[in-house]
Amino acid sequence: xxxxxxxxxxxxEQGVSRRGFLKFCATTASLMALPPAMIPAIAxxxxxxxxxxxxxxxxxxxxxxxxxxxxSHAPTVEGLIFDNISLDYHHTLQAAAGHAAxxxxxxxxxxxxxxxxxxxxxxxxLDNPGYSTIAGISNLEMLxxxxxxxxxxxxxxxxxxxxxxxKAQPNPTGAVSVADIIKDKPVVNVPGCPPIPVVITxxxxxxxxxxxxxxxDNLGRPLAFYGNNIHDRCYRRPFYDKGLFADxxxxxxxxxxxxxxxxxxxxxxxxxACATTKWNEGTSFPIEAGHGCLGCSxxxxxxxxxxxxxxxxxxxxxxxxxxxGLVAGAAAGAASGLLNRQKKAKAVAEHETVTxxxxxxxxx
Numbered sequence: 001x002x003x004x005x006x007x008x009x010x011x012x013e014q015g016v017s018r019r020g021f022l023k024f025c026a027t028t029a030s031l032m033a034l035p036p037a038m039i040p041a042i043a044x045x046x047x048x049x050x051x052x053x054x055x056x057x058x059x060x061x062x063x064x065x066x067x068x069x070x071x072s073h074a075p076t077v078e079g080l081i082f083d084n085i086s087l088d089y090h091h092t093l094q095a096a097a098g099h100a101a102x103x104x105x106x107x108x109x110x111x112x113x114x115x116x117x118x119x120x121x122x123x124x125x126l127d128n129p130g131y132s133t134i135a136g137i138s139n140l141e142m143l144x145x146x147x148x149x150x151x152x153x154x155x156x157x158x159x160x161x162x163x164x165x166x167k168a169q170p171n172p173t174g175a176v177s178v179a180d181i182i183k184d185k186p187v188v189n190v191p192g193c194p195p196i197p198v199v200i201t202x203x204x205x206x207x208x209x210x211x212x213x214x215x216x217d218n219l220g221r222p223l224a225f226y227g228n229n230i231h232d233r234c235y236r237r238p239f240y241d242k243g244l245f246a247d248x249x250x251x252x253x254x255x256x257x258x259x260x261x262x263x264x265x266x267x268x269x270x271x272x273a274c275a276t277t278k279w280n281e282g283t284s285f286p287i288e289a290g291h292g293c294l295g296c297s298x299x300x301x302x303x304x305x306x307x308x309x310x311x312x313x314x315x316x317x318x319x320x321x322x323x324x325g326l327v328a329g330a331a332a333g334a335a336s337g338l339l340n341r342q343k344k345a346k347a348v349a350e351h352e353t354v355t356x357x358x359x360x361x362x363x364x
Contacts, residue, residue, distance in 0.1 A: 022039065022043060025039050028042055028202070028205045028209060045209045045210065045211075051085065051086050052085055052086065052112075052116065052117055052207075052208065053085075053086045053088050054086065054087050054116065054117045054118075054204075055089045055105060055116055055118050055146055056089060056093075056119040057089075057091075057118070057120045057134075057143065058091045058092065058122050059121070059122030059123060059124055059139040059143070059159075059160070060122045060124070060131070060175055061121045061123070061157060062165075064157070064193065064194040065195060065200070066090070066092045066093065067194065068192075068195055068196070068197045069156075069197060069200050069201070070093075070197075071197045071280070072197035072198050072200065073198065073281045085117075085204065085208065086108075088104055088107075088108035088116075089101070089108055101135070102135050105146070109146060109149060113149045114149050114151060115151050116150055116151060117150065117153075117154065117207060118147055118150035118152070118153045118154070119156055119204075120143065120153065120155050120160045120178050121155075121156040121157045121159065121160050122139075122157070122159045122160055123163045123166045123173075123176060124139045124140050124176055124178070124181060125139060125166070125173035125174055125175055126140065126173075126174040126176055127172075127173055131173045132173070140181065143181060143182070144181070144182075147182050152186045152187075152207065153185050153186065154188050154190060154204070154207075154213075155177065155189045155220075156200055157191065157192065157195055158191045158192060158301070159177075159193075160178050160189075161177055161178070161179075161190065161191040161220070161221075162177050162191060162299040162300065163175045163177050164193065164302070165302055167300075167302075168302035169302075177189075186213055188216060188221070189220040189221050190225075191219075191221060191226075191272075191296070191297040191298070192272060192296055193294075193297075195297075196277050196279060197279075198277055199222070199273060199277065202224070203222055203225075206222075221271065221297075225272070225273040225277070226272060227271070228271065229267065229269065229270055229272075230267035230268075230270050230271070230272055230275045230293050231267040231268040231270075233275035233276050234275045234287055235275070236257060236258065236259045236260065237259070239257065239258045240259040240261060244256075244258045244259060245260075245262040246258045246259065246260055247262060248263075260287060260290075260291070262310050263292050263308055263310070264306065264307050264308035264309050264310055264311075266292065266301070266304070266311065267287065268311060269295060269298065269311065270293050270296075271298070272297040274287070274293070292308070294307055
């Protein structure tokens with residue numbers, strides 16, 4: 001683990017041209033919603049930045065977040081790991097095993113005390129430490145140990161950010177999020193089941209560039225990626241405004257690309273970059289593939305009710321998790337019937353939590 005050289009030196013040694021380096025900086029600026037004028041500043045910061053150590057811990061999870069990371073294309077996972085960071089510990093990607101793996105983690109922590117970045121995916125069980133252990137160490141114990149001297153923490157995936165599927169009712173393991181445990185360190189949540197690959201690498205690139213985490217919303221998510229809901233950026237939005245909805249997944253409306261609101265799409269209450277950044281190198285996202293949004297980047301999305309239940313048919317937990325609800329009269333084709341525009345504008349401006357009940361109360 002040689003972290004003494006700057007990123008600029010390492011890139012030049014590996015044959016990366018100045019032009020290629022500036023292209024990477026331009027991509028980074030675009031990912032972080034920064035103006036082109038910031039590209040020289042990013043280049044200067046990365047030129048002199050030291051190669052930081054990253055320790056990645058996987059707890060109660062399905063490895064989907066790591067699978068997502070390995071499919072990132074801008075910047076690529078290969079470039080991020082081998083050119084820009086020193087990934088010193090990762091259960092799935094590391095070659096070491098057993099005592100050698102744990103030794104690598106301990107050495108990385110000692111040599112980079114106070115400077116390393118901790119990445120966590122998966123929730124942490126509190127009911128019984130034996131539900132999930134690594135090398136005989138409980139998830140809770142390992143998280144606290146590694147977090148103590150971390151510069152910052154990135155909770156990758158909905159399980160780490162909110163508890164995710166393990167926390168879904170009845171939550172048999174007593175699963176909690178990283179932020180439920182760590183209170184004295186900056187934590188950035190990168191939710192999604194799994195998160196979009198370039199969102200994961202974009203957050204890491206921001207840390208590399210500025211030495212700090214990006215601006216966050218009230219749920220600890222990067223505003224650059226979670227600042228707008230999917231509904232407002234969806235290409236099917238014009239059909240919603242016209243009251244044109246698919247009634248089944250194979251009817252004429254579905255074939256014409258009509259809105260999937262009546263089929264349970266949670267886009268109106270889900271904040272993520274799916275509609276703009278998309279997946280598979282910007283090819284598509286679930287709604288474009290013909291399936292409604294599940295709301296996977298929102299807290300407790302597993303307990304929000306049926307995936308195919310329209311938002312205009314409230315469920316028990318909907319008001320608890322909605323950033324703001326669109327309780328439109330879809331059956332009557334009046335897409336904005338109960339929407340309080342003033343309340344919505346305030347919520348968007350301040351990124352506040354507004355429930356369906358708040359909107360209905362204001363309308364009355």
